[in-house]
Amino acid sequence: MSVLVEAEKLCVRYDGTEALKDISFRVENSDFIGLVGPNGGGKTTLIKTILGLVPSHGGSVNLFGEIRKRFREWQKIGYLPQKSSVVNPLFPATAEEVISLGVLPRKIFPKKITKNDAAYVHAVMERLGISELRSRMISELSGGEQQKVFLARALVSNPELLILDEPSTALDPDSRESFFRLIKELNKSSGVAVILITHDLGYVGRYAYKLLYVDKRVVYFGSFSDFCKSKEMSSYFTDFGQHIICHQHD
Amino acid sequence: MEILDFLRYSFIQKAFIAGSFTAAACSVLGVFLVLRKMSLIGDGLSHVSFGALALGLFFGVYPFYIAAPVAVLGAYAILKITEKAKVYGDAAIGIVSAAGIAGGVILASISGGFNVDIFSYLFGNILSVSSAEVWLSVAISFVILLMLYFFYWDLFSAAFDGEYAATLGVKTNFVNTLLVCLTAVTVVLAVKTVGVMLVSALLILPAVTVLQAVKSFKAALLSAVIVSVTSVILGIVFALLFNLPAGAAIVMVNLLFFAIAVLYRRVV
Numbered sequence: 125m126s127v128l129v130e131a132e133k134l135c136v137r138y139d140g141t142e143a144l145k146d147i148s149f150r151v152e153n154s155d156f157i158g159l160v161g162p163n164g165g166g167k168t169t170l171i172k173t174i175l176g177l178v179p180s181h182g183g184s185v186n187l188f189g190e191i192r193k194r195f196r197e198w199q200k201i202g203y204l205p206q207k208s209s210v211v212n213p214l215f216p217a218t219a220e221e222v223i224s225l226g227v228l229p230r231k232i233f234p235k236k237i238t239k240n241d242a243a244y245v246h247a248v249m250e251r252l253g254i255s256e257l258r259s260r261m262i263s264e265l266s267g268g269e270q271q272k273v274f275l276a277r278a279l280v281s282n283p284e285l286l287i288l289d290e291p292s293t294a295l296d297p298d299s300r301e302s303f304f305r306l307i308k309e310l311n312k313s314s315g316v317a318v319i320l321i322t323h324d325l326g327y328v329g330r331y332a333y334k335l336l337y338v339d340k341r342v343v344y345f346g347s348f349s350d351f352c353k354s355k356e357m358s359s360y361f362t363d364f365g366q367h368i369i370c371h372q373h374d
Numbered sequence: 375m376e377i378l379d380f381l382r383y384s385f386i387q388k389a390f391i392a393g394s395f396t397a398a399a400c401s402v403l404g405v406f407l408v409l410r411k412m413s414l415i416g417d418g419l420s421h422v423s424f425g426a427l428a429l430g431l432f433f434g435v436y437p438f439y440i441a442a443p444v445a446v447l448g449a450y451a452i453l454k455i456t457e458k459a460k461v462y463g464d465a466a467i468g469i470v471s472a473a474g475i476a477g478g479v480i481l482a483s484i485s486g487g488f489n490v491d492i493f494s495y496l497f498g499n500i501l502s503v504s505s506a507e508v509w510l511s512v513a514i515s516f517v518i519l520l521m522l523y524f525f526y527w528d529l530f531s532a533a534f535d536g537e538y539a540a541t542l543g544v545k546t547n548f549v550n551t552l553l554v555c556l557t558a559v560t561v562v563l564a565v566k567t568v569g570v571m572l573v574s575a576l577l578i579l580p581a582v583t584v585l586q587a588v589k590s591f592k593a594a595l596l597s598a599v600i601v602s603v604t605s606v607i608l609g610i611v612f613a614l615l616f617n618l619p620a621g622a623a624i625v626m627v628n629l630l631f632f633a634i635a636v637l638y639r640r641v642v
Binding site: 172201218237 | 540543
């Protein structure tokens with residue numbers, strides 16, 4: 125089993141305050157990891173540190189066997205950031221232009237989107253059922269439609285690892301179900317590893333096999349079944365809390 | 375006098391050529407700057423170029439040769455102050471801008487006055503551009519066209535979401551530096567056209583005008599160039615016909631286009 129992400133004793137500080145301390149975990153191919161924790165617990169910071177968007181103050185991160193600083197194969201990672209951080213209402217980009225950005229990691233200088241790339245972008249849009257949004261401005265789309273466009277952008281590079289940061293916040297219950305079914309299918313049929321960040325503890329167990337609970341440090345990392353049996357976790361979360369996390373797990 | 379009669383004069387031909395190319399360069403850069411909420415960098419850099427032009431005059435060097443590198447340094451300083459100090463981008467622009475103006479005024483004061491009126495740069499004079507400045511405006515437009523050809527998707531991704539762009543392997547620091555350095559050189563050229571006080575209008579107005587109506591990024595770049603060049607041509611024509619200052623006339627035409635675009639958006 126190949127290791128896609130390996131974090132070892134990762135530490136992050138903001139203005140002297142510890143945001144993350146001694147975080148160690150690994151993501152292997154075909155993993156579906158639910159990254160959960162309280163608000164301010166460091167979930168997004170952890171992902172941004174792994175991606176090199178936030179500097180670490182200790183420890184190490186390896187991506188696909190490479191030290192993060194030397195890692196260049198960004199097409200292997202599809203990232204769906206938190207929605208609120210992305211959309212500029214003035215930006216005159218079409219859905220197709222935004223999705224085409226996902227092709228860039230495969231490109232060398234000078235980066236050009238070819239007809240083949242465009243055809244593949246269209247194929248991904250069709251797969252996600254958003255072909256009719258092709259020429260629409262991203263700022264004119266609903267939250268759910270935007271989210272599908274950003275998912276298409278993350279998928280268009282054929283990633284081996286998909287990182288989804290609170291992907292369901294803009295989705296209605298029906299869209300949420302179909303969104304997660306699609307992710308689950310990608311994970312099962314194509315072996316794409318998934319890190320799903322959510323604060324929705326009751327929901328994550330329906331899809332993820334593994335749980336990474338972070339509250340500035342790793343509270344738990346392991347399989348869901350072990351989590352649900354763990355007496356240590358039962359005393360940390362209380363029996364009720366542990367039940368809430370576990371009861372929806374298929 | 376008919377407008378076609380004016381075209382016989384080489385200084386008017388130069389004004390049209392230099393003005394159009396400078397406007398085209400400014401409008402392309404302006405789209406990126408406006409979308410990245412860096413519109414006022416043009417204002418700050420024009421103030422820096424005022425100080426740098428004074429420096430050039432002080433040492434008796436052709437002002438552009440001093441102003442261009444100093445403005446690039448100013449642009450770099452804005453980026454570094456934002457990145458390294460606990461200062462927001464707009465405040466960093468304010469700091470560098472103030473340093474430029476203060477430097478220019480001090481140089482003007484200690485030199486006891488220049489042969490060229492440094493304060494004429496405040497409002498520019500497109501009708502007095504030299505042949506060298508015409509060639510410079512063509513050259514900078516060509517460089518910006520090359521930048522667009524080679525870095526279009528990098529610039530687009532960094533403007534859309536800089537943080538996300540980094541996860542696509544885009545070297546965002548390089549892209550930012552390229553953008554502000556080209557802006558710095560273009561601003562120095564544009565100071566001659568509309569002056570220090572109005573240069574940011576050439577960067578901001580075409581961009582905000584087309585953003586009212588366009589439906590794609592490529593359309594935004596193309597229409598910004600069309601709006602900007604048309605404004606310069608009409609501005610010069612109005613200036614000649616009604617004996618108005620050309621820089622101010624160009625800005626007023628740009629403003630008119632902006633008002634029409636806002637109305638269009640409200641109606642459609």
